[in-house]
Amino acid sequence: MSTPKNTTPEPLQGDDVNAEGVPLEEILPEISFEQQRFAARPPMVRPRATRHRGGRDASPLTPPFEADGRNHAYVEWLEGQSMLHDATTVARQLAGSHQMWANPFAAPDPRAALQTASVWFTAYPLSMINEPGQSFLGALGSEALWEAFEQVGIDAVHTGPVKLAGGVTGWKPTPSVDGHFDRISMAMDPVFGTEAEFREMCDNASKHGGTIIDDIIPAHTGKGADFRLATLNYRDYPGIYHMIDIPEHAWHLLPEVPVGEDSVNLDPMHERALAEAGFIIGEMQRVIFYEPGVKETNWSCTPEVYDHKGVKRRWVYLHYFKEGQPSINWLDPTFAGMRLVMGDALHSLLDLGSGGLRLDANGFLGVEKSTDQAAAWSEGHPLSQAANQLIGSMVRKVGGFTFQEMNLGMDDIRNTSAVGPDLSYDFVTRPAYQYAMATGDSEFLRLTLREAAATGIDQASLVHALQNHDELTYELVHFANNHKDETYHLDGKDWTGADMSEHIRETMRQKLTGNAGPYNAVFTQNGIACTTASIITATLGITDFDEITDADVKRIMQAHLLLCMYNAWQPGVFALSGWDLVGALPVPRKQVKQLVSTGDTRWLERGAYDLLGSNPEAESSSSGMPRARCLYGSLPEQLGNQNSFASRLAQILKIRKRNGIASAALVDVPEVAHKSLLVLVNKLEIGATQVTVLNFGAEKIQGRVQSHKIPAGRVFDLSARRKVDNVDDLGGFHVSLPPFGGMALIVREPTA
Numbered sequence: 001m002s003t004p005k006n007t008t009p010e011p012l013q014g015d016d017v018n019a020e021g022v023p024l025e026e027i028l029p030e031i032s033f034e035q036q037r038f039a040a041r042p043p044m045v046r047p048r049a050t051r052h053r054g055g056r057d058a059s060p061l062t063p064p065f066e067a068d069g070r071n072h073a074y075v076e077w078l079e080g081q082s083m084l085h086d087a088t089t090v091a092r093q094l095a096g097s098h099q100m101w102a103n104p105f106a107a108p109d110p111r112a113a114l115q116t117a118s119v120w121f122t123a124y125p126l127s128m129i130n131e132p133g134q135s136f137l138g139a140l141g142s143e144a145l146w147e148a149f150e151q152v153g154i155d156a157v158h159t160g161p162v163k164l165a166g167g168v169t170g171w172k173p174t175p176s177v178d179g180h181f182d183r184i185s186m187a188m189d190p191v192f193g194t195e196a197e198f199r200e201m202c203d204n205a206s207k208h209g210g211t212i213i214d215d216i217i218p219a220h221t222g223k224g225a226d227f228r229l230a231t232l233n234y235r236d237y238p239g240i241y242h243m244i245d246i247p248e249h250a251w252h253l254l255p256e257v258p259v260g261e262d263s264v265n266l267d268p269m270h271e272r273a274l275a276e277a278g279f280i281i282g283e284m285q286r287v288i289f290y291e292p293g294v295k296e297t298n299w300s301c302t303p304e305v306y307d308h309k310g311v312k313r314r315w316v317y318l319h320y321f322k323e324g325q326p327s328i329n330w331l332d333p334t335f336a337g338m339r340l341v342m343g344d345a346l347h348s349l350l351d352l353g354s355g356g357l358r359l360d361a362n363g364f365l366g367v368e369k370s371t372d373q374a375a376a377w378s379e380g381h382p383l384s385q386a387a388n389q390l391i392g393s394m395v396r397k398v399g400g401f402t403f404q405e406m407n408l409g410m411d412d413i414r415n416t417s418a419v420g421p422d423l424s425y426d427f428v429t430r431p432a433y434q435y436a437m438a439t440g441d442s443e444f445l446r447l448t449l450r451e452a453a454a455t456g457i458d459q460a461s462l463v464h465a466l467q468n469h470d471e472l473t474y475e476l477v478h479f480a481n482n483h484k485d486e487t488y489h490l491d492g493k494d495w496t497g498a499d500m501s502e503h504i505r506e507t508m509r510q511k512l513t514g515n516a517g518p519y520n521a522v523f524t525q526n527g528i529a530c531t532t533a534s535i536i537t538a539t540l541g542i543t544d545f546d547e548i549t550d551a552d553v554k555r556i557m558q559a560h561l562l563l564c565m566y567n568a569w570q571p572g573v574f575a576l577s578g579w580d581l582v583g584a585l586p587v588p589r590k591q592v593k594q595l596v597s598t599g600d601t602r603w604l605e606r607g608a609y610d611l612l613g614s615n616p617e618a619e620s621s622s623s624g625m626p627r628a629r630c631l632y633g634s635l636p637e638q639l640g641n642q643n644s645f646a647s648r649l650a651q652i653l654k655i656r657k658r659n660g661i662a663s664a665a666l667v668d669v670p671e672v673a674h675k676s677l678l679v680l681v682n683k684l685e686i687g688a689t690q691v692t693v694l695n696f697g698a699e700k701i702q703g704r705v706q707s708h709k710i711p712a713g714r715v716f717d718l719s720a721r722r723k724v725d726n727v728d729d730l731g732g733f734h735v736s737l738p739p740f741g742g743m744a745l746i747v748r749e750p751t752a
Contacts, residue, residue, distance in 0.1 A: 047093035049086035049186045049347050067170035069232035069308045074171075078232075081168070081225035084240060084336055086186045087343020094346060105396035110461035110572075111663050113401035113422040116355060117156030117211045118662040119568075119653055120575040121149060124160050124469045125192045126179065126623040128578060129610040136622070137162065137193030141201030144612055146208040148635040152646055153653030157205065158213040158358060158575070160469065162192040167223030167324060169262065176222070177324035179469060179606075181360060183217055184224025186347050191623060195352065202353035211355035213403075214348040218341045218391055219361035220325040223262070226340065227326055231315055233307040239334030241326045242318035242367065244279055246301070251314055253277060257303035265323055266299040266316070274299075280316055281369035281376040285481075288321055289524060291599050295323065320364045320378070330365045330387045338387070342394055349400045356401045359421055362388055363406040380412045380482075388420025396422070403463055403573075409478040410455040417461055423573060426462040428452045431474040431527075433566050435504055437559065438511040438539050440697040442678040444490060444504060449669045449680075451478070459666040460571035466563060466580045471527035471602050472535065474508055476501040512538045519545065519586045521601040529601040532560060533583050533631060540698070545585055545629060553631050555698075556583065557645050558740045562694060564649055565742035568656045569692040570680050571664045581638075581646060582609045583631030591626040611635050655718045655744050660684050670707040677701060677737075681709045691715070691745040695737035706732030713749040 065073050079085050094100060123140060130139040139145065140157055149157075161180035164187050166173060176182055180189070188195050202212045221227060221240070229237035233245070246254060253273045257264045266274070268283075275282030284298045300323050301316045318327040328337035348354050366383025370376055388404070395402045403423035404416065413424050432448040435441075452459070479488070484498035495503065512528055513520045517538030520530040530538075536559045542548060548556075560583065568574040578584075587607040589596060595603040607628025608621035613636055620626050638644035656662060661682065668681040676697030682690045689711055695701050710731045715724045725733035727747060735743060 047090040047346065047351055049090055049343075049351065065171075069234075069306045070310045072308075075229070075232060075234060075308050077171075078168070078225040078229050079234070081185065082229060082237070083184070083186060083221065083224070083226050083344060084237065084340045086347065087340045090343045090347045090351070091339065094350070099350075100397060103397055103399050105393040108392060108417060108420065108422045108461070109396070109401075110417075110422050110458065113356065113403070114460065114573065114662050116401060117213070118573055119154050119656075120156045120158055120213065120463070120465075120573055121154045121581075122158045122160065122465065122468050122575050122577045124179075124577065124606060125162055127606050127608050127621055127625050129608050129615050129618045129621050129627065131614040132618075134614075135193035135197060136191075137188070137197035137201055139612075139614075141197060141204045142612075143204060145635075146204055146210065148612070148639060149210065150208045151639055152581075152635070152650045153657065155210045156213055156356070157201075157210065159201075159215070161215050162188060162198070163215075164189045164224070165222050168225055168228055174223070177322050181217065182220070182222030182322070182325045183215075183344075184222040184226070186344060199353050202355075212353070213356040213358060214352065214354040215358045215360060216341060216344050216348065216391075217360040218328060218330075218387065219364050220319065220321060220327045221340075223324050223326065230326075231302055231305050231307075231313070233309070233311070233313060236334040236336040239332035239336035240328060240340055241337070242329045243326070244316045246274075246279060246314050246316055248312070248314075250277060250279065253279075254301045254314060254316070257301065261303075263300040263302050263317075263323055265295050266297045266301060268296055270301075271297040271299055274316060280318075281367065283375045284320070284367070284378045285375045286379075288526075291524065294598070318367065321361065327364070327367075330383055338390070341391065345391065345395055346398065349395065349398050354400070356403065357395055359388070359391060359402050359404045359406075361406060362391070362404050362421070363408045363412060363416065379408065380415070385416055385419055388416050392420040392422065405463075407473050407475055407477060409482040410452055410457055411478070411482055414456050417457075423461055423463050426464045426567075426572070427473060428457060428462060428478075430465065431472065431476060431504070431508075433563065434472055434474075434535055435508060436676075436678070436696045437535060437563065438508055440539075441675045442672070442694075442696050443675060445678060445696075446669050446672075447488065447490060449666070453666065453669070458571070460663060463573040463575050464567035464570065465575035466567065467532045467577045467605070468575075469577075469602070469606060471523040471529045471605070472508075472512075473527040474505050475526055476504060515543070516541075518543060519588075519604070521589075521596075521604055523601045524599060529586070529604045531579050531584050531586055531605050531628075532563065533579075534586050534605075536560060537585070548631070553583075555740075556631060557648075558738075560645065561648055561652065562696065562740040562742055564652055565692070565744070566678070566694055568652050569661055569742070569744045571662060571666055571682060573662070574653070574656070578609050578611055579605070579607075579628070581611065581635060582633065583645060584609050584628040585631070587626050587628050613637060651719065659690060659718060659744070659746065660686065661690060661744070664690060668707045668709040670705070670709075672703065672705075674701045674703045677703050679705050679707065681707050683709075688749075689713075689747040690718075691747065692742070693735050693737065693745060694742040695740060698739045700736070700738050700741075702734065702736045704732055704734050706730060711747055711749050713747040715745050715747055718744040718746055 125136045164185035165176040165180040165182045205212050274280045304312050319325050365387040366381030368377045392402050402421040404421040405425040407427040417424050429448050432445040436445045479497035480501035486497050487494050488500050523529045536556050586604040592603040608625040613634030632645040638646035664682040664684045667683050670679050678694045680692040712727050715733050717724050727733050
């Protein structure tokens with residue numbers, strides 16, 4: 001009831017004030033929307049893992065205790081370090097909790113995830129330059145950075161891997177073999193910061209309307225305590241992995257392990273012998289990270305190891321990726337691997353405070369022996385779909401979302417997305433738009449977009465990204481594998497999927513590496529190590545970074561913004577990295593000579609950058625990555641200049657947000673009159689038709705846009721807010737685009 005005019009409000013009494021007479025409404029925190037809906041609901045459960053404060057040196061035990069399975073103290077120490085132990089602790093705290101029933105969870109919901117966060121910054125811990133004495137997590141959670149992100153339009157940060165990774169040999173930690181994607185603990189790596197800083201980062205993101213996206217890896221771990229306990233045949237730990245105990249009478253089938261090594265990769269001969277003897281399922285569909293003499297199969301074996309009961313054992317274990325990344329077994333009777341992964345996810349969401357999770361390598365969760373002597377079934381397996389359903393459901397059950405970053409065929413992405421992750425990384429069109437940039441021809445991109453639509457992929461369910469920590473992946477597995485014998489029309493001729501894939505790959509190698517781009521490099525069989533800016537420099541014919549002029553920088557920036565328009569002015573998430581924001585170029589090979597010596601050329605593209613310009617004297621990141629040459633400057637510098645990359649990107653993202661493009665539906669990719677032209681016709685949730693028009697060429701074009709999905713009406717430029725043309729009776733209109741230019745348009749239909 002309102003207070004009558006000209007009267008004094010009745011003073012608060014009793015339970016309405018504290019002992020000093022201060023109104024409680026002035027001192028109590030405002031309750032959240034969720035609390036208003038469920039006033040009687042108990043507070044959030046915050047399950048704590050036992051290791052989250054420890055770091056690598058938490059144990060008081062040190063040598064001369066023997067690092068041997070027969071030493072109970074060593075086994076006990078390993079168990080205290082293990083992820084399975086922590087997962088069990090977390091899970092038990094949540095069992096029977098009201099919070100486990102608070103949200104719908106059965107079906108993936110990409111548009112709900114988009115409402116939470118639709119523009120992502122993808123960080124890479126090893127490459128960020130911070131203030132002196134500041135940690136990576138401290139920098140990512142800083143007020144200055146989130147103010148800058150808010151100005152640009154970024155509403156989420158994917159931190160990348162920040163937890164302890166690598167392995168344990170005896171009592172000592174060993175370094176990561178894959179950029180911290182070989183996790184061994186739920187604890188933060190002190191190199192990147194503390195759990196307190198992670199929670200503070202989550203809180204600060206929330207204040208600016210953002211969220212934090214963490215990582216879990218359901219496909220493998222590193223060789224940490226869990227793996228060592230598995231080799232000791234301790235409790236349920238062998239059940240975490242695809243690990244086979246080879247009986248002593250068959251040890252002659254195993255290769256010798258060099259002195260000082262804890263495993264050796266099987267060559268094809270030993271793989272075949274063990275498969276014929278019935279111990280392993282043998283050859284896989286492909287060998288990722290294949291390297292002659294280093295990784296020729298997906299199997300490795302250990303030397304003789306005393307287990308926790310003093311029995312000598314030798315093991316063979318599966319690793320889809322590197323030898324230090326043993327694969328998790330999702331169908332072992334102990335379900336130890338599943339328990340480890342679920343506990344890890346819940347710890348990140350409910351204890352640390354993240355809002356979403358990246359599922360790394362989640363397409364390789366099922367493997368089965370073939371019955372016809374062919375390679376084992378390891379991709380597109382139903383068990384992967386079932387496991388992803390469980391992970392995605394568990395995350396949604398506690399209010400989070402998931403995305404998968406795995407290069408699968410379109411059919412597998414569709415099938416996995418139907419039951420598991422809410423979003424999938426856009427390996428569908430990412431190589432195709434980079435091909436369009438390199439060649440000035442959008443035909444393959446149009447073909448790919450149409451193939452995705454025909455396969456049943458919703459563009460709104462994809463994370464459309466510029467550069468990340470990985471190479472420009474051009475495997476084109478959809479065309480090269482599952483559809484290798486189908487016929488596709490490109491460049492005026494018919495190709496099989498396999499032949500077209502090789503044509504695309506060879507064209508990109510010629511356009512972007514070698515004499516055309518000596519600063520870029522092929523990465524094994526997967527793709528090209530490069531930055532977004534160095535794709536563009538090679539496209540523009542720039543072979544020497546020392547010869548880049550101010551005019552060149554403007555052309556590079558314009559082409560870079562075109563790629564932003566492509567990724568942002570279509571349905572789905574738009575993601576970019578720090579390398580994109582500052583216009584980073586690859587570092588000279590001599591500066592990362594040791595890192596690339598094993599063939600991992602991706603380190604060329606991972607140069608250090610200083611987003612806020614907070615440490616201009618630093619020549620490298622705190623992790624030792626050398627500083628890259630950056631063309632655009634720091635974010636504060638750019639946001640003070642309306643013509644900078646970041647300021648112009650902010651305008652692109654404003655158009656995206658203001659018009660709801662992220663949650664639209666792609667309804668047509670029509671034919672075009674110019675090979676460099678790309679047209680995307682989207683249906684907005686409000687029912688209006690939005691059209692994205694892009695020029696992938698270095699020359700100005702005037703072209704016609706025509707589609708049966710474009711209704712009659714007036715066409716307006718969403719950026720300039722002016723009329724462009726009228727839609728004619730054939731469903732078309734005309735546009736004029738500058739080199740590497742783009743327009744976001746909307747059709748205003750005539751009122752009745």
